[in-house]
Amino acid sequence: MAAVKGEVDKVLKESGQEVLHGGPLIDLTCEMLKKMPILDSVVDETLRLTATPTLIRAVNQDMTLNMADGCKCLVRKGDRLALFPYMVLQTDPEIHPDPHSFKYDRFFNPDGSKKTDFYKAGKKVKYYNMPWGAGVSMCPERFFANNELKQLIFLMLVYYEIELKNPHDEVPDTDLNRKGFGINHPLEDMPFQYRPRF
Numbered sequence: 001m002a003a004v005k006g007e008v009d010k011v012l013k014e015s016g017q018e019v020l021h022g023g024p025l026i027d028l029t030c031e032m033l034k035k036m037p038i039l040d041s042v043v044d045e046t047l048r049l050t051a052t053p054t055l056i057r058a059v060n061q062d063m064t065l066n067m068a069d070g071c072k073c074l075v076r077k078g079d080r081l082a083l084f085p086y087m088v089l090q091t092d093p094e095i096h097p098d099p100h101s102f103k104y105d106r107f108f109n110p111d112g113s114k115k116t117d118f119y120k121a122g123k124k125v126k127y128y129n130m131p132w133g134a135g136v137s138m139c140p141e142r143f144f145a146n147n148e149l150k151q152l153i154f155l156m157l158v159y160y161e162i163e164l165k166n167p168h169d170e171v172p173d174t175d176l177n178r179k180g181f182g183i184n185h186p187l188e189d190m191p192f193q194y195r196p197r198f
């Protein structure tokens with residue numbers, strides 16, 4: 001959180017704004033949100049660990065799927081195909097080392113650019129994180145949803161001092177019953193406390 005807070009403070013300062021007691025509300029623009037590679041990485045990493053959609057496809061013609069391990073899988077016209085990227089990509093330890101840990105910098109390079117180089121068996125992987133699905137039915141509202149998440153985090157960090165109530169508690173497990181249905185929920189709450197800065 002400290003890294004994101006540092007980035008939020010920098011972007012706010014560069015915009016010439018500050019939080020003042022009784023002062024005007026922060027004017028948060030899309031341009032400001034675009035200058036936040038750390039926050040982008042944090043959102044991507046959060047979705048990597050929590051987005052578990054099942055992608056269903058209808059097979060319109062007989063075809064062969066070539067798997068990463070060299071296997072070939074025949075699918076027939078009329079079949080239904082269910083893909084579960086959470087298991088096969090998002091938590092593959094070869095693509096994402098230490099896959100069940102949250103690493104805020106997993107998706108950005110030291111020069112601040114977005115990290116897109118991920119490998120499996122020595123080959124660059126095209127799809128390394130698929131919270132939004134892929135292809136023609138890829139979530140059409142992903143830019144909106146991504147910006148909403150970024151706005152919420154930005155404004156929470158600008159207006160409030162936030163800390164975990166019990167910082168040494170383990171991160172709760174997720175509810176296995178929801179796997180396959182969008183975003184995973186934690187089994188328990190993680191209480192936090194906050195104080196307005198204004």
Ligand code: HEM
Binds near residue numbers: 131132133140142
């Ligand atoms: C974090 C938030 C969200 C996530 C992780 C998410 C994820 C997804 C996924 C995985 C799919 C299926 C993609 C596929 O089959 O390849 C999808 C489809 C879709 N999503 Fe989202 N979504 C999110 C937010 C939203 C929001 C806010 C809206 C609307 C305002 C939305 C509207 C849609 C629609 C209409 C489709 C169907 C697209 C189609 O079948 O052509 N999503 N979304």
